Amino acid sequence: MLRPVAFCLLCLLVSSPASALETMRIAMSEAGGEVQVSGPGLSSGADTEEATFQPLGTRQAIVRRRGKKLEVNGVLVAGSSVRFRSGEAAPGADASREKPLRAGGMEVRGDVVVRVYREGLQLINVIPLEEYLAAVLGSEMPVSFPPEALKAQAVAARTYALQKKLEAYGSSFYLGSSVLHQVYGGVNREDPRTLAAVEATRGEVLTYELAPIEAYFHASCGGRTESGLAALQRDLPYLQPAECPCGRLPASRWTATVSRAELQTALGGSPSGFRISGRTGTRRASRVSTSEGLSMDGPRFRQRLGYTKLKSLDFEVEETPHGYHFTGRGYGHGAGLCQWGAKALADGGWNYRDILSHYYPGTELQQLY
Structure with missing residues (x-):
């Protein structure tokens, strides 16, 4: 049974505006001294939620590093970062969603930030959490898996992302896009089935003692999951060995x-x-x-x-x-949700709530928003 999240660490997020609550900052890639950002109706502004965006009058922006500053299409801009946004919405059923941007070899929804970083540039995707999750699911789990397994993965991925956001709150980015965090492949990894799984579980997170858990997951445990302490040096009560049909x-x-x-x-x-x-x-x-x-x-x-x-x-x-x-x-560290095990359990009639309880014992499924 779902219940509203009570007073806890999540209050840091709950007290934020709704737009900030559901926004993630994902490090896409690093580049040398020049990068191209493109998209329809391209506009740019400061890297803040309150920024005013100005149309560029072009579908393409060439960003170059000039010392500690940035130059956009030959014009020096204030500060050491600039944020880009598409100004056109997608047609038809996606009319409420802006068309994606392309940068660093990826096509992504939301905004793209280019900032001075180390000796070159860094690209960051600022994206609504639920849209981010649809692409994570398509990157992390086969979309052919049963709907209940995809829902379980959606909740685990949402919880993991929010826990990392709390951990990195105030930083330039919260997560990377590789296997070191959650694999995120952008728009190309979205699928109607991943979108449905995310929407069916919108706002649901796993908590332990009213805080979001470290919802680790892996491909296959080989028959029994591993403890968090042995696998990840994380001695957590909800990451304990569990029998698994995989x-x-x-x-x-x-x-x-x-x-x-x-x-x-x-x-x-x-x-x-x-x-x-x-x-x-x-x-x-x-x-x-x-x-x-x-x-x-x-x-x-x-x-x-x-x-x-x-x-x-x-x-x-x-x-x-x-x-x-x-x-x-098995394949992976073995702690937390086993993806192939989730598939086998879903094939056997388990729903996503039961699957999550099995792999994260003692946790609660709660409605954050």
Whole structure:
């Protein structure tokens, strides 16, 4: 059952104007000394919610860095950032939504900020939260998954985004657009099914003790999720091991062959006698070692070898004449919502509320707006 969010950390957001509450700032990419922003009815202004935007009279803006300042189409502008907006709405059913902008190789809704950053420029997408989520869903979960699984992912992604916004409140941006945060591919990742899942759960967030949770998720756990402490060094009561039906799916199984040279590079020394020397309660590798005294924790080893090569820490390894053969289960860190598990549960008749309760025990589903 949903209930309004009570007095808590979310009051910081609730006390903000509605437009600010539902707005995210997403770091799109970095560029050198020049970047192009294009869109219909293009206008520009200061990077504030109250800014007045002036039409540029062109569909394209060339932004160049000039020391600590910016130049737009050859004209120096005040400050070290400039914000662009489309001035035309999309036709038909999307008449209330402005046409997207293109910048840094992405097409996005909302505004695009170009700012002086390090030795070059940074692009930031300022976008309504619900529109952001529609593209996140299409980037993070197959749109062919059942509607209830997509709804569960929508709530998890919304909660994760708001928690990160609270954490970074007042910063130039709240989240990146890569796997280090939530994958965000812009307009091209939207789909009618992701839009429907976001709309069906509009404003719903997961809380624990009246604060939004750290709603981590991953592709596949391999049969049992991992604790937040073991996977992410986050000792949180709602990130605990849970049984998962994804272990029966072919998608949860993987193998990898790693050469001796690759393993040596990842370890920073000879791989002779390489073995798993410690495991978590869910049998994932917590530490690896060699016969020559090298030792490394599991998450760091996976990072150095490569996340696409070593898909999870739930693996066995054996030495072969050609290197080292890994046999594993799952894809990702294993904590929180398992996406393939959510699909299996939805296929079995579970609704999104039950799915979320299973993967985030002890949390409440609440209506923020």
